[in-house]
Amino acid sequence: MVLKKLARQMALSVTCVAGTLLPAQALAADLDLSGKTVEWVIPFSETGGSAKWANFYAPLLSEALPGQPTVVVKFMPGAGSTKGANWFQNQKFGDSEGTVIFGSSGSTQFPYLLGDPRVRYDYKDWNVVLASGTGGVAYLPPDLAAKMSGNDAGALKETDFIYGSQGATRLDLVPLLAWEMLGLNVEPVFGIKGRGDGRLMFERGEANIDYQTSSSYLKGVTPLVEAGTAVPMMSWGALDSDGNIVRDPTFPDMPTFKEVCEATEGCETSGEKWDAWKAFFIAGFPAQKMVFLPNGATQDAIDTYSKAFEAVKARGDFAEISAGRLGKYPQMTGAEADAALKSATEVPASAKEFVVGWLQERYGVSLK
The missing domain is CATH 3.40.190.150 (Bordetella uptake gene, domain 1)
Structure with a gap:
């Protein structure tokens, strides 16, 4: 009993000391950036x-x-x-x-x-x-968006698309692979310095398909949608607690790429290509x-x-x-x-292997 009482007293003392020291420690942790x-x-x-x-x-x-x-x-x-x-x-x-x-x-x-x-x-x-x-949203000019039947992108397979891209090894590989899975003929113009430059290409009519991350879409593309010069095609979606692709909470009325893929003939939401796309979506x-x-x-x-x-x-x-x-x-x-x-900063080895091979075959990008 004496030992137990002593242990409790020691624990209480440590707690009190820690409580006394914490404010001073917290103050010491602050980096002084005054005037900088x-x-x-x-x-x-x-x-x-x-x-x-x-x-x-x-x-x-x-x-x-x-x-x-x-x-x-x-x-x-x-x-x-x-x-x-x-x-x-x-x-x-x-x-x-x-x-x-x-x-x-x-x-x-x-x-x-x-x-x-x-x-x-x-x-x-x-x-x-x-x-x-x-998140991210892909969008189209109104005339091309009108060819879609609900979530089915099959009617777009005969269109020749131009897309302003930062490069196939960048975040752009998520839309590029998604569009390929849908069977779309999308030719990227590589070398832009930011996704905003891709949006400007779309506005000038130099590109007829584009995607933007959510912050850029909200500020830069929403005005185009309101003006009737752009129509959202799909979002990439979001992850639920079980790791499933669900609708993006910022764009709950938009179909996800998974929904569009499921509705488009020839696009599969299983297998190595889907697994690779999802792995890089999660990483990106x-x-x-x-x-x-x-x-x-x-x-x-x-x-x-x-x-x-x-x-x-x-x-x-x-x-x-x-x-x-x-x-x-x-x-x-x-x-x-x-x-x-x-x-x-981690993806399964199988996903990396697939993407490295796909980049070589599709765009001649050698990473081996």
């Missing part, structure tokens, strides 16, 4: 979904960080985002003192997953402080955009940025303002962000 400028590097052009995501978060992050530094979004497009990612790989926390952060996208993750020879960066060296889920969209601190970041700095993003999410108006700009998707910090990073 934080550069948020985005490896795409200023017209795409990543730009809209970063520009949405930047002023909110500025308010939430200790010292309320100025947060400036800096664009560094090139080589489908590998230029900016390679640059960030060479940044050291000690040189920047927490004033450089990086915004990654699925188009940065896919070259890493596929072993693209231009990749000189390693996600294992970076420190994730926010992971944002998103549920954790589609992430914020990182560079190699060598201290735990204090990681905690400071994580707490700042948590504070942004805790705002009373966050759900409303984020739904209109980003869509209705998880915004993850801490352990959730770590888990999201893991799912975004």
Whole structure:
């Protein structure tokens, strides 16, 4: 009994001491950014979904960080985002003192997953402080959309499509593979610097099929839909708790690619092609955009940025303002962000093998 009583007293003492120390520890963890400028590097052009995501978060992050530094979004497009990612790989926390952060996208993750020879960066060296889920929507000109019968895209198989693409090893492989599974003849024009440039090609009539991630669709394509110059074809969908493809919560009235595939003759929602598409969809969209601190970041700095993003999410108006700009998707910090990073940078070997072979056969892209 004496021993049990002593153990309880010791446990209580430890708890009290820990409770006394926590506020001081939390205070010490805050990185002082007073009077400083934080550069948020985005490896795409200023017209795409990543730009809209970063520009949405930047002023909110500025308010939430200790010292309320100025947060400036800096664009560094090139080589489908590998230029900016390679640059960030060479940044050291000690040189920047927490004033450089990086915004990654699925188009940065896919070259890493596929072993693209231009990749000189390693996600294992970076420190994730926010992971944002998103979705994507494919859309058509009104005359072509009118050829669809419900969800059946079969009547579009005789159309020659042009699509502005960042590259087949980027996030664009999700729509390119989906359209091929539907039997559509889509010829990509490679080399655009961001998905916003693809939308501009569509607006100018230089492309007749396009897709945008949710944030870019909401801001850049919804006005086209309202003006009658674009019609949504399908969303890529979202994942439920069991890993099934379901309707995107931001676009609940749109059919998913799975629904369109099931309604279109010759398209299968089982087998190696479907499994590969779904694996890369999962890697590219549920954790589609992430914020990182560079190699060598201290735990204090990681905690400071994580707490700042948590504070942004805790705002009373966050759900409303984020739904209109980003869509209705998880915004993850801490352990959730770590888990999201893991799912975004790993795919089954069979899916990778299929996609590598498909890229070689379809586009002459050699990754072996």
